[in-house]
Amino acid sequence: MEPILDIKDLTKTFRNRGKSDLTVVDHVSFQLYPGEILGVVGESGSGKSTIAKLITRLIDATEGSIFMNGRDITHAKGAQLKDIYQQLQMVFQNPVGSFDPRRTLGDGIGESLRNHGVPKEKCRERVIRLLEQCGLSEEFAGRYPHEVSGGQCQRAAIARALAIEPKILICDEATSALDVTVQKQIVELLLSLQKANGLSYLFICHNLALVQMLCSRVLVLYDGKIVESGTPDEVILSPKSEYTKCLVDAVL
Amino acid sequence: MNETVTVRTQKIKSNHAKRRLCVFLVLTALLLLTALFSMQLAPYDPYAQNLEEAMQPPSVRHIMGTDQHGRDMFSRVLVGGRTSIFATLALVAVISVFGTCVGTLCGYYGGKLDSVIMRISDVCLAFPGLVFAMAVAALLGGGISNAVLALAVVSWPKYSRVARSQTLALKDGPFISAVRLAGSSSIQVVSRHILPNILGPILVTAMLDIGTMMMELAGLSFLGLGAVPPTAEWGNMMSTGRSMLQMYPWIVLSPGIGIFISVVLFNLLGDTVRDYLDPRNSRSR
Numbered sequence A: 001m002e003p004i005l006d007i008k009d010l011t012k013t014f015r016n017r018g019k020s021d022l023t024v025v026d027h028v029s030f031q032l033y034p035g036e037i038l039g040v041v042g043e044s045g046s047g048k049s050t051i052a053k054l055i056t057r058l059i060d061a062t063e064g065s066i067f068m069n070g071r072d073i074t075h076a077k078g079a080q081l082k083d084i085y086q087q088l089q090m091v092f093q094n095p096v097g098s099f100d101p102r103r104t105l106g107d108g109i110g111e112s113l114r115n116h117g118v119p120k121e122k123c124r125e126r127v128i129r130l131l132e133q134c135g136l137s138e139e140f141a142g143r144y145p146h147e148v149s150g151g152q153c154q155r156a157a158i159a160r161a162l163a164i165e166p167k168i169l170i171c172d173e174a175t176s177a178l179d180v181t182v183q184k185q186i187v188e189l190l191l192s193l194q195k196a197n198g199l200s201y202l203f204i205c206h207n208l209a210l211v212q213m214l215c216s217r218v219l220v221l222y223d224g225k226i227v228e229s230g231t232p233d234e235v236i237l238s239p240k241s242e243y244t245k246c247l248v249d250a251v252l
Numbered sequence B: 001m002n003e004t005v006t007v008r009t010q011k012i013k014s015n016h017a018k019r020r021l022c023v024f025l026v027l028t029a030l031l032l033l034t035a036l037f038s039m040q041l042a043p044y045d046p047y048a049q050n051l052e053e054a055m056q057p058p059s060v061r062h063i064m065g066t067d068q069h070g071r072d073m074f075s076r077v078l079v080g081g082r083t084s085i086f087a088t089l090a091l092v093a094v095i096s097v098f099g100t101c102v103g104t105l106c107g108y109y110g111g112k113l114d115s116v117i118m119r120i121s122d123v124c125l126a127f128p129g130l131v132f133a134m135a136v137a138a139l140l141g142g143g144i145s146n147a148v149l150a151l152a153v154v155s156w157p158k159y160s161r162v163a164r165s166q167t168l169a170l171k172d173g174p175f176i177s178a179v180r181l182a183g184s185s186s187i188q189v190v191s192r193h194i195l196p197n198i199l200g201p202i203l204v205t206a207m208l209d210i211g212t213m214m215m216e217l218a219g220l221s222f223l224g225l226g227a228v229p230p231t232a233e234w235g236n237m238m239s240t241g242r243s244m245l246q247m248y249p250w251i252v253l254s255p256g257i258g259i260f261i262s263v264v265l266f267n268l269l270g271d272t273v274r275d276y277l278d279p280r281n282s283r284s285r
């Protein structure tokens, strides 16, 4: 099967003026296949969010290349990016900050639809449907980001990412602020979309139990490098690298 | 217990700010209306000369006295206010819109153009504004519109600085990233999300700038680089009266009162707008 996302030797070096350069993502290569849930775990600061931003082209890669559906998108710009974002979406790590403070949640969720020419009335209906799917009532469409809780905002952020019906969804700790019951609902939603639409996920997560339950494969990131990869059971039950052992020990 | 107390003081504070804002808005509206209808409100024709009544001190007939041509000072101050106030407002509107556009685009796109424009604005900010404006106004020749133009040329960088730094602070933030992921073009990002979010600081800068600009515009006119006589304008009215200050002080003081009242009023309005927009005054929508 052709990978839907093919990452080759992706590297990001932040050049600090004066101080030494900081390589945050170091020659990372992996593939994401259609309909797959690929977990990414790693300690804080290991470069998970940076990888997500690189793939979504929010920041430029220093080296390496990104292929989506066999197309090189490493240097995509403008209208090309708009096409890419129709298939690739992301749930941001900081949900409250990821909504414009002067706009309502409904406005933010419907923005991608409006940008792709969906008529207003239809847009509204779809926003309400999405909110419902993520466990929020219709009334939340009219609220401002500072008027909702972190978890509610996180669900709105998931609704926004799903609005345009992408093929690939990057979840940057998308369920971290949710309690177990809501988390279960979101996970079920993600799984049902995976089955119905063949959605693929890059699932960045701290919760090893959730990773074990959801993911078909998992990457372990340490200091910007992939130190281990395999099925969750392999990685969690018989870790090979020192770091993964520590990670697993810390949880169990 | 403690919490309710803070909530209540916050509420009182924001009510207070609201009331002050209302008061100053009404006063400013009065000032603007007076300026707008000054021709109708003026008791005498501000340009009608009557040498028999020249240099009269303030009296019941002429509450601000008359000037050397026997023109009623009160009428001239009213009509002169229209020139001064609306020229100032036009000036502030032009520089705030232009400066904000330039600053936002520079901040958002960065690159070479940004460095070039920011160096230019550094140069503008390095000179004392009025001196620079005098040079430009002298180059352009007299007239109130040229004075406005001269001040605009030297004053826009202040706004572009504010807009640029605010834009820089926003543009790499998560919500702009999210908006980009929604497929918005750069123009849409700037117009729908960046501009509305930086409007507060710009508005405050502009409100506080009105007083300064009014003074500078009057200053240019005073130096003969603004409105030319016989056009009534506060700056040139003071200028023509300055040689008679000791004998006939009302000729200088009358337009001075006009400038004083408007500058103080606009500054107070600016201050209240700033207090009102202060995020610590939690606003209810």
Ligand SMILES: Nc1ncnc2c1ncn2[C@@H]1O[C@H](COP(=O)(O)OP(=O)(O)OP(=O)(O)O)[C@@H](O)[C@H]1O
Pocket (backbone or CB within 6 Å): A014, A022, A024, A042, A043, A044, A045, A046, A047, A048, A049, A050, A051, A093
């Ligand atoms: N713009 C930047 N300039 C310099 N260094 C940066 C920049 N952005 C991130 N970093 C550094 O890159 C490293 C990885 O950051 P990243 O946000 O990818 O971590 P993360 O794995 O997502 O961590 P967390 O689990 O806490 O979210 C960190 O050490 C961070 O300090």
Ligand SMILES: [Mg+2]
Pocket (backbone or CB within 6 Å): A048, A049, A050, A093, A172
């Ligand atoms: Mg992160």
